[in-house]
Amino acid sequence: MEIKDIVKTHLVNRREVIRAIAERELFRTTPRDDDIPRYLKLPGVKEYQQYVYAKFASVIRISSFDYISKTDEGWLIVGDHRPEIAAKISLIIEQYGLGVGMMVLHAQQMNSQHIPLEIKVDDELLNLAEPTERLYGSSGEQILYVPVRRFRRDFNKLAEMNIAKPKALWNQPRIVKHKGDTSDCCFYCSSGEINPAEVVVTIEGARLGLSRDYSFGYTFSPFGNPLSAIHFLAWDYSENPLNMNRTPVTVSDLVKMTHQINTSIMSYFAGTDITDYPIIDGVSNGWAGNSIFHQHFQFFQPEYESPIKSEYLEDKPILERDDIRILKLAWPTPVYKIMAEDSINVGLVGNDLAGIWRLQGKAKEIKDVPFFDGYVPEETNRIQTYTQNLYVMGSDFGRTAYVLLRDRGKVNFKPGDSEFINRAKGIRPVEKENIGVLEATGTMIVENRADFNAMREWGPGDISVQIHKMLTAICLERKEINKFERNIRGLFPE
């Protein structure tokens, strides 16, 4: 569209546009007293959040934009403050570390409503900032009800909430697509055009000891309570980013980030009376469970402890050398726990394990392999399918990581017609596509109210059976697991 057409289109909102500019001018010098963000008034708000606000109100209070003029022809953002906020967060990261910068950005993103605290469904206001409803199984497995995840691809709802621009109005020259990705766009690289309230911060990897540069941003659909989940993503910052298939030095970068996020948060609150600060775990789906092509990690504060943290699952170490220990868990699918005194060694051994597994895999015919991330292989009709899920614990600053062996060809659970969880009660298993790290470690997220309500009638034993069936569907052949374990021992001779 030409400038004169844009002007003509948005004349309909001229009063609101001028008002937004006038308000910005007025309140720049005299802030409003009633500007205390809504998230700080919610019952679940923590002491650390009040403290962070007291220190960084000048950043948290900057709204991502002043006003959006919405018409059927296009959207016009009045007062786009995202670059300014990103620059301020970068400075906080330089001064206090990655975790502190991301805590401040979490507050800013809630205040600017990129992370919604409530959602209107059929004229009813659904409060999201509440403890996530949970059902649990007999061995600690859990099913969580996270309604906001349902709206991830509902572009009308997201447009109404100023979270995402409708697809028809995207300015195509600003939309990024990667070679080999058949999705409408890369949701990370195109977020500046699509998500008007999302602030993306980019860091230079070398400054933080990482192997490459990364961008960080918050998702609008966290794994649970938006006030506490602190669910953000880190993705490869590059013209030609890696996809989830090819991931060199991935484990050590994830471990280093998890380490830095949590140590910086702890150091920041040292010397204060505050103890309720967040502990943030880092995960990667690798190439099993991802729905986005562009290489990325996810970070979040779980509301409930992951079932795989139970110590009774631990068997004797399959390898112990210097300060490294590798244990296998008594879990239906192969999970290895790596521990070391220094987190860097966890990352390095993790890189080895991931590499051994990947090279062990044989290339498979494409027709047998499902894709959920838009990926289309080029040139050959065979692809490497061995990949991994990663779970790095924030509670001990990256000194523990879990590596789950996965096969890209085994990511779906489709129960047979005659399959039951509990025949007497008539309970049938729930189908699950694209099983990722959360489900593989025993936490199933349900987005649909009716499905979750039906599960309330299940007993803990029924929930365990559901999770067990999902894990069996993604499990690998015994001989492949044995070969992997022999290869590990060969890499670290005793």
Ligand SMILES: [Zn+2]
């Ligand atoms: Zn991208």
